[in-house]
Amino acid sequence: MLLPSTDVQINREKHAKIKYLLDLAGSSFSDLASSLALSPSTISSVSLxxxxxxxxxxxxxxxxxxxxxxxxxxxxxxxxxDAA
Structure with a gap:
C-alpha cells in the first residue's frame, strides 16, 4: 500500500543514486515497476x-x-x- 508521506522531503541526490545503482544492477524503475505490477512513477515517487x-x-x-x-x-x- 502506498502511503502519502506526512513530512515530504524530496531528496533528488538519493533518487539519482538509486537510479544509478539500479542501472549498475542492470535494472531500472520500469523493470522494478513491471515486476511489482506498479507504474514507474510509483517507484519514482517512493525513491524521491x-x-x-x-x-x-x-x-x-x-x-x-x-x-x-x-x-x-x-x-x-x-x-x-512504532514497535516501542
Whole structure:
C-alpha cells in the first residue's frame, strides 16, 4: 500500500543514486515497476520521498543490494518507534 508521506522531503541526490545503482544492477524503475505490477512513477515517487511503500522500499533495497536502513534511515527510525 502506498502511503502519502506526512513530512515530504524530496531528496533528488538519493533518487539519482538509486537510479544509478539500479542501472549498475542492470535494472531500472520500469523493470522494478513491471515486476511489482506498479507504474514507474510509483517507484519514482517512493525513491524521491514523495510517498512511502514498504513493498517498494524493500524491492529497491533488494534489487540494488543496499539495506533499507541505509537508504531510508529516517524511515527505519519510524518503524522502531512504532514497535516501542
Amino acid at each position: 520521498g514523495r510517498s512511502r511503500s514498504r513493498r517498494v522500499e524493500k524491492a529497491i533495497s533488494e534489487r540494488i543490494g543496499v539495506p533499507e536502513s541505509e537508504l531510508w534511515p529516517e524511515r527505519m527510525a519510524d518503524k522502531s518507534e
